[in-house]
Amino acid sequence: MDERYAKKENVMTWQENYAVWQARPDLPADLQAEMETLAQDDQAAEDAFYQPLSFGTAGMRGIMGAGINRMNIYTVRQATEGLARLMDKRGAKVKARGVVISYDSRHHSQEFAFEAARVLGAHGIKTYVFESLRPTPELSFTVRYLHAFAGIMITASHNPKAYNGYKIYGEDGGQMPPAESDIITNSSRQTDAFVVPVMSVADLKEQDLLTIIGQDIDKAYLDAIKTVTINPTLTEQVGADMTLVYSPLHGTGAQLAGPALKQAGFQHVQMVPEQVEPDGDFPTVELPNPESAQALSMGIDLAKQTDADVVIAVDPDADRMGVAVRQPSGDYQLLTGNQIAAVMLNYLLTALADADNLPANGAVVKSIVSSEFATAIAEHYDVEMFNVLTGFKYIAEKIQRFEDKGDHTFLFGFEESYGYLVKSFTRDKDSIQATVLFAEVAAYYKAQGKTVYDGLQALFEQYGYFVEDTKALTFTGVDGAEKIANLMAKFRDETPVAFGGVDVVKVEDFANQKETTVATGVQHKLSLPKANVLKYWLADGSWVAVRPSGTEPKIKFYVGTKGNTPEAAQAELAAIKATIQEHIDA
Numbered sequence: 001m002d003e004r005y006a007k008k009e010n011v012m013t014w015q016e017n018y019a020v021w022q023a024r025p026d027l028p029a030d031l032q033a034e035m036e037t038l039a040q041d042d043q044a045a046e047d048a049f050y051q052p053l054s055f056g057t058a059g060m061r062g063i064m065g066a067g068i069n070r071m072n073i074y075t076v077r078q079a080t081e082g083l084a085r086l087m088d089k090r091g092a093k094v095k096a097r098g099v100v101i102s103y104d105s106r107h108h109s110q111e112f113a114f115e116a117a118r119v120l121g122a123h124g125i126k127t128y129v130f131e132s133l134r135p136t137p138e139l140s141f142t143v144r145y146l147h148a149f150a151g152i153m154i155t156a157s158h159n160p161k162a163y164n165g166y167k168i169y170g171e172d173g174g175q176m177p178p179a180e181s182d183i184i185t186n187s188s189r190q191t192d193a194f195v196v197p198v199m200s201v202a203d204l205k206e207q208d209l210l211t212i213i214g215q216d217i218d219k220a221y222l223d224a225i226k227t228v229t230i231n232p233t234l235t236e237q238v239g240a241d242m243t244l245v246y247s248p249l250h251g252t253g254a255q256l257a258g259p260a261l262k263q264a265g266f267q268h269v270q271m272v273p274e275q276v277e278p279d280g281d282f283p284t285v286e287l288p289n290p291e292s293a294q295a296l297s298m299g300i301d302l303a304k305q306t307d308a309d310v311v312i313a314v315d316p317d318a319d320r321m322g323v324a325v326r327q328p329s330g331d332y333q334l335l336t337g338n339q340i341a342a343v344m345l346n347y348l349l350t351a352l353a354d355a356d357n358l359p360a361n362g363a364v365v366k367s368i369v370s371s372e373f374a375t376a377i378a379e380h381y382d383v384e385m386f387n388v389l390t391g392f393k394y395i396a397e398k399i400q401r402f403e404d405k406g407d408h409t410f411l412f413g414f415e416e417s418y419g420y421l422v423k424s425f426t427r428d429k430d431s432i433q434a435t436v437l438f439a440e441v442a443a444y445y446k447a448q449g450k451t452v453y454d455g456l457q458a459l460f461e462q463y464g465y466f467v468e469d470t471k472a473l474t475f476t477g478v479d480g481a482e483k484i485a486n487l488m489a490k491f492r493d494e495t496p497v498a499f500g501g502v503d504v505v506k507v508e509d510f511a512n513q514k515e516t517t518v519a520t521g522v523q524h525k526l527s528l529p530k531a532n533v534l535k536y537w538l539a540d541g542s543w544v545a546v547r548p549s550g551t552e553p554k555i556k557f558y559v560g561t562k563g564n565t566p567e568a569a570q571a572e573l574a575a576i577k578a579t580i581q582e583h584i585d586a
């Protein structure tokens with residue numbers, strides 16, 4: 001699952017790793033029981049022990065259970081030990097600044113959060129742990145707010161319920177880029193997970209190494225959220241007549257999104273009752289992912305009963321946001337992450353331009369697999385667009401660079417995977433910010449007697465019909481990882497000459513950082529860091545990208561195209577996807 005090209009080899013065989021665990025007399029009962037099951041199932045045991053969990057697109061993520069390739073107290077302790085050793089080296093001041101820790105609604109999330117605090121405490125490192133579950137963006141905000149040295153978020157985001165994960169943040173509040181997370185991984189791999197020292201929670205408290213945080217931070221964060229609203233007169237006046245349905249999909253979102261919407265002027269927020277309580281079983285959804293239509297269906301049902309303007313759903317750690325908007329027919333239309341970003345960016349830039357507040361050095365940042373729709377909108381306002389690798393950490397890294405150099409003003413960041421950021425007091429995608437801004441966008445159109453969908457159609461007419469799609473193939477386990485590697489090799493070594501009948505004119509291979517112009521064979525160096533991603537540009541401006549996911553056992557294909565009519569764009573999209581399928585099958 002390592003997103004990066006060079007995979008670090010674990011030197012021990014799975015059988016050897018398994019034997020180490022089997023010899024432990026002190027495993028917790030649930031892990032012990034699982035070891036007994038694994039004794040009967042070589043394939044499952046191999047998967048749990050063949051490699052250590054590694055840091056991918058968004059930290060460490062894996063299935064919960066026994067093994068070095070699983071999320072459990074030992075792998076959490078081991079990763080945290082790596083961070084603790086780094087902080088030891090940086091000295092007393094850094095250790096006193098400490099680490100903020102939050103967690104979502106998954107099984108074991110709270111337990112893992114306290115395990116991390118116990119490891120850090122054993123090194124004399126101060127920790128701040130939330131009194132109850134809190135969203136990823138609030139964790140990012142809090143690292144900055146408390147001037148902490150680092151942050152840890154225990155979550156597997158939108159993954160299936162069997163997963164958990166560990167996102168790690170630097171002092172800027174952004175997820176650590178590989179250069180830093182590699183130091184932690186390397187150092188943690190040199191430690192024996194079973195002998196990592198831990199301090200008891202009682203001792204942590206007694207030695208003032210643990211502070212439980214909560215409502216004061218919520219208040220500070222909600223104050224910061226007020227700055228997201230561009231036109232308070234609009235949100236207060238129109239917001240009063242709007243109804244919004246909101247679902248946290250059994251995660252962390254509701255506690256802050258409710259008050260955030262209210263303070264912005266949206267008085268009628270209906271929480272989806274069956275989904276509002278935190279629950280690690282995510283009982284009402286197939287996947288707690290706002291990318292999936294099924295996850296929004298309960299919200300849409302409620303919206304139909306109450307005639308709501310907008311349905312908003314966020315993932316369990318409340319960094320992603322999906323929406324559905326009411327049509328004049330009474331039906332609800334789902335928007336894609338790219339479309340949500342386009343309407344929000346358009347509103348933001350229009351409003352800033354109208355108020356004569358558009359900075360001359362404004363910048364928008366998106367990932368290389370996100371739509372060019374936003375690029376066209378940014379261009380229209382003479383705002384520079386920056387492209388980075390997949391992973392919001394790279395957007396956060398850009399924001400920090402803008403700030404350090406003072407050369408650009410960050411205006412907006414997004415990824416097609418339903419992640420957006422408006423204000424840089426958070427340094428990760430922030431669904432609370434996005435929820436407040438999206439509600440304002442809906443108010444803006446409602447004031448004109450329109451819906452967001454109408455607004456989107458107008459943007460299509462102005463900029464062209466941009467359509468995008470993602471296709472993901474899941475291959476699990478050791479064999480699956482090999483299949484994914486083989487497919488990547490196939491696309492890399494046997495580059496298709498055309499997709500959907502349109503010639504490939506340029507190939508970008510981010511693994512060797514080369515861009516090749518097909519007609520001439522001329523190569524240029526790409527400026528982005530190495531990553532296992534291929535991107536093909538077609539003669540008409542359409543593009544195809546392929547990469548292994550860094551959060552799930554999947555290979556992902558992304559397609560972006562543009563047509564003069566919706567039908568033309570859809571037809572080209574389908575043709576391109578057909579070529580991808582042919583190439584997979586060939």
Ligand SMILES: O=P([O-])(O)O[C@H]1O[C@H](COP(=O)(O)O)[C@@H](O)[C@H](O)[C@H]1O
Binds near residue numbers: 393549
């Ligand atoms: O899972 P989240 O919401 O934290 O989101 C994470 O995963 C997404 C998908 O990554 P991949 O395609 O590698 O699976 C990334 O776009 C995002 O930057 C990252 O924070």
Ligand SMILES: [Mg+2]
Binds near residue numbers: 157158319
């Ligand atoms: Mg998430």
